Amino acid sequence: xxxxxxxxxxxDLKDNFAGLERLLTIMFAFTSVSLVVEAxxxxxxxxxxxxxxxxxxxxxxxxxxLLPALLLLGALHEGRRLFAHLETGALLVAxxxxxxxxxxxxxxxAAVSALVIGEILAGTQAGWALLAGLGAIGLALRSLAGxxxxxxxxxxxxxxIV
Amino acid sequence: MGIxxxxxxMLARRKMKARDVAASIGxxxxxxxxxxxxxxxxVRFDTLARLCRVLDxxxxxxxxxxxxxxxxxx
Numbered sequence: 191x192x193x194x195x196x197x198x199x200x201x202d203l204k205d206n207f208a209g210l211e212r213l214l215t216i217m218f219a220f221t222s223v224s225l226v227v228e229a230x231x232x233x234x235x236x237x238x239x240x241x242x243x244x245x246x247x248x249x250x251x252x253x254x255x256l257l258p259a260l261l262l263l264g265a266l267h268e269g270r271r272l273f274a275h276l277e278t279g280a281l282l283v284a285x286x287x288x289x290x291x292x293x294x295x296x297x298x299x300a301a302v303s304a305l306v307i308g309e310i311l312a313g314t315q316a317g318w319a320l321l322a323g324l325g326a327i328g329l330a331l332r333s334l335a336g337x338x339x340x341x342x343x344x345x346x347x348x349x350x351i352v
Numbered sequence: 353m354g355i356x357x358x359x360x361x362m363l364a365r366r367k368m369k370a371r372d373v374a375a376s377i378g379x380x381x382x383x384x385x386x387x388x389x390x391x392x393x394x395v396r397f398d399t400l401a402r403l404c405r406v407l408d409x410x411x412x413x414x415x416x417x418x419x420x421x422x423x424x425x426x
Contacts, residue, residue: 351394352383 211273258304265296287338294331
């Protein structure tokens with residue numbers, strides 16, 4: 191059995207991070223285009239449509255429904271930034287914890303907005319489960335960011351040992 | 353109270369330069385300088401062992417404990 195060295199592990203991690211960054215970039219682009227397509231009609235209605243209360247209200251309602259997806263897009267973007275940063279090899283630094291925390295906060299915000307708007311729920315158990323899962327992932331990421339911050343502090347101490 | 357690093361005394365006794373010692377034990381001169389000034393949080397046993405080997409001394413010749421010295425690393 192071949193022994194896995196620290197350098198091998200670091201190279202593997204870098205490859206993984208690069209792959210994940212590419213995947214999230216593709217997902218981000220795809221989701222952005224989908225959102226723009228979805229928002230195009232209501233936006234056009236709002237901008238160039240007749241100034242009637244009913245049509246404005248309908249347009250705003252349709253745009254509001256997109257808010258959770260927009261917030262999840264923020265999480266995707268933060269995820270991209272996280273993996274792009276990790277790809278540089280700087281793992282235990284303050285920026286890592288910051289990106290993970292922001293990603294969690296975007297996800298929590300998306301879950302809360304979906305709960306308030308009620309779009310994803312649609313009265314189904316699956317909707318509730320999806321929201322609960324999303325919220326739990328977001329909160330877990332925020333906690334993980336705290337662990338990373340602690341690890342960064344420990345690493346800083348270790349760096350002062352010669 | 354704290355640990356006082358007496359590496360500079362031992363370097364002077366052995367008439368060795370910090371740069372040469374750093375090169376022979378394989379650590380950066382900057383790190384040895386930080387160690388000499390006591391601005392580190394700790395010393396690894398292997399670094400200590402290599403220092404003792406190069407300077408032909410005991411760990412107690414490189415560090416000592418002084419109750420009156422404040423701990424600067426906190």
